[in-house]
Amino acid sequence: MHIYSSHVLVCSGTSCTSKKSPELIKKLEEGIKRKKLDEKIQVITTSCFGLCAEGPIVVVYPEGAIYSNVTLNDIDEIINEHLVKGRIVKRLLSGNNEGNNSYESADFFKKQVRIALRNCGVINPEIIEEYIAYDGYQALGKVLTTMTPEQVIDKVLDSGLRGRGGAGFPTGRKWLFAANAKGDKKYVCCNADEGDPGAFMDRSILEGDPHSIIEAMAIAAYGIGSDQGYIYVRAEYPIAVKRLNIAIDQAKELGLLGDKIFGTDFSFNLELRLGAGAFVCGEETALMTSIEGKRGEPRPRPPFPANKGLFQKPTILNNVETLSNIPIIILKGADWFKTIGTKKSPGTKVFAIGGKINNTGLVEIPMGTTLREVIYDIGGGIPNGKKFKAAQTGGPSGGCIPTEHLDVPIEYDTLIELGSMMGSGGLIIMDEDNCMVDIAKFFLEFSVDESCGKCPPCRIGTKRMYGILKRITEGKGEEGDIETLEELAETIQAAALCGLGKTSPNPVLSTLRYFRHEYEEHIVNKKCSAGVCKELLDYIIIPNDCMGCTKCIKVCPTKAITGKIKEPHIIDQEECIKCGACLEACPFGAIIRK
Numbered sequence: 001m002h003i004y005s006s007h008v009l010v011c012s013g014t015s016c017t018s019k020k021s022p023e024l025i026k027k028l029e030e031g032i033k034r035k036k037l038d039e040k041i042q043v044i045t046t047s048c049f050g051l052c053a054e055g056p057i058v059v060v061y062p063e064g065a066i067y068s069n070v071t072l073n074d075i076d077e078i079i080n081e082h083l084v085k086g087r088i089v090k091r092l093l094s095g096n097n098e099g100n101n102s103y104e105s106a107d108f109f110k111k112q113v114r115i116a117l118r119n120c121g122v123i124n125p126e127i128i129e130e131y132i133a134y135d136g137y138q139a140l141g142k143v144l145t146t147m148t149p150e151q152v153i154d155k156v157l158d159s160g161l162r163g164r165g166g167a168g169f170p171t172g173r174k175w176l177f178a179a180n181a182k183g184d185k186k187y188v189c190c191n192a193d194e195g196d197p198g199a200f201m202d203r204s205i206l207e208g209d210p211h212s213i214i215e216a217m218a219i220a221a222y223g224i225g226s227d228q229g230y231i232y233v234r235a236e237y238p239i240a241v242k243r244l245n246i247a248i249d250q251a252k253e254l255g256l257l258g259d260k261i262f263g264t265d266f267s268f269n270l271e272l273r274l275g276a277g278a279f280v281c282g283e284e285t286a287l288m289t290s291i292e293g294k295r296g297e298p299r300p301r302p303p304f305p306a307n308k309g310l311f312q313k314p315t316i317l318n319n320v321e322t323l324s325n326i327p328i329i330i331l332k333g334a335d336w337f338k339t340i341g342t343k344k345s346p347g348t349k350v351f352a353i354g355g356k357i358n359n360t361g362l363v364e365i366p367m368g369t370t371l372r373e374v375i376y377d378i379g380g381g382i383p384n385g386k387k388f389k390a391a392q393t394g395g396p397s398g399g400c401i402p403t404e405h406l407d408v409p410i411e412y413d414t415l416i417e418l419g420s421m422m423g424s425g426g427l428i429i430m431d432e433d434n435c436m437v438d439i440a441k442f443f444l445e446f447s448v449d450e451s452c453g454k455c456p457p458c459r460i461g462t463k464r465m466y467g468i469l470k471r472i473t474e475g476k477g478e479e480g481d482i483e484t485l486e487e488l489a490e491t492i493q494a495a496a497l498c499g500l501g502k503t504s505p506n507p508v509l510s511t512l513r514y515f516r517h518e519y520e521e522h523i524v525n526k527k528c529s530a531g532v533c534k535e536l537l538d539y540i541i542i543p544n545d546c547m548g549c550t551k552c553i554k555v556c557p558t559k560a561i562t563g564k565i566k567e568p569h570i571i572d573q574e575e576c577i578k579c580g581a582c583l584e585a586c587p588f589g590a591i592i593r594k
Contacts, residue, residue, distance in 0.1 A: 006062065007043075047120050048207065115325060121208060139326070153175050153224075156175060161322065163318060179224040181306055196426045206320060224316060228268070285301065285305065300497065350362065351365070351425045351427040355428040358380030372407050386432055401415075419510040492505050546590040552582035558575050
């Protein structure tokens, strides 16, 4: 076994790959070989480290230096200065790193606890031996050789693990129901569809640690008495699909999938099914219908999938993040898992942080961490000195959390009390320049587009709600619109067929709960104080401040601005399209938005 004195880890997740990380890896390997250092230094292709905004990321051990936004032009300097001379290239260091002994000690990682993401950014996901070196498949071996199916389910029950896909249903109970269900055939399914806007947690786990999902599904299959599993993954995740296929083939080759695993009587086979990007297929019964080769539409419940699911047989369905916790719970125990998080919500939660925040990316925090800690300690705060306004959790099914609740612990029950929900883990940060009516309209438009159309409350109700919101943002809001929105929302919540339909009004209801004054401002005053809704804006030139430089005239796309050189200009409001180009171009601050 070759022992290297230094390792260079390079992210090859979707974000970094789009920024040419494969070319970086190739140039690193060629440069190291040219310097005859290839016997001392190993380049490791890994996955997402979490610092997505700073990619491509290169981490050099043993120093633990994190280099961010690395380009092809930087590679020679990294090789010559750091790898040859031992000098850290300070100009390339991430703002989250000061040359610590490990990147986990950087500010971005200090309050994180990586369980689901434990191997992401650490191992090469396309080499099964690296997963095995980090205790991979030991949990499966332990389960098959020392535990009964009942003991497996008891351990998952005792851990308190709740489904990370959104609803937070106890994972062990779901497995127990399926184990007790009568059936000659049972199935284990993984939901890797991940359709929420701004969510990429499951994708990153699949890209960085695919074997953990395979191992977890095999453990689940043993627990409920299944021999067949399916991973339903969206086709828009080509890197995840590729690595899953590689991982399945590798596991089969080593006898970790297939017949008589670990020399026991247990057999388990696994197949991929690609989704076409329909949001509704994130709902469990719609997903199973899609696997069957039919149109992805939800089915009435009961019967529940644990009794009659895929192909009308008992089935369990867990999402990627939920499953990623299973092997480590088996190895370290339920009591260990319960030391992390809160009593009602043990463990951690992975969030994809986006929007108005400095450190956009992927974070994993103990349940009970406050929103303030996530935004300011991990996320680095709001850019440009702006004020935090709200955080959207749960995507189209969730709601907004305003400033007054920054210090509320993040867990399933507290978020529901606030009118939001955990969801799969999308976390979108908004500042003072965001219009909350426009935000509600954005998420509702998504729900309208993604409705399968099977039930009238969702198909018709969401469209009516969207129409009202659109009118309000165009300055055509009327008295009684707010009450109509609330009435429609209540009807949809009560009568929609599936969970996605029932939760679709949540973004509207939560913004009405905390930002009702913005709705009233739009309807009564015909104004948008955030300056987002164009039809409610006016751009005005202050005559005394205008120097007549003509810069605004040059950038106006509709010739709405007129005036002579060195004389105050005028904006024709009928011709103005409210684009704001003049405001940005004026060097004297003579143009204001009202």
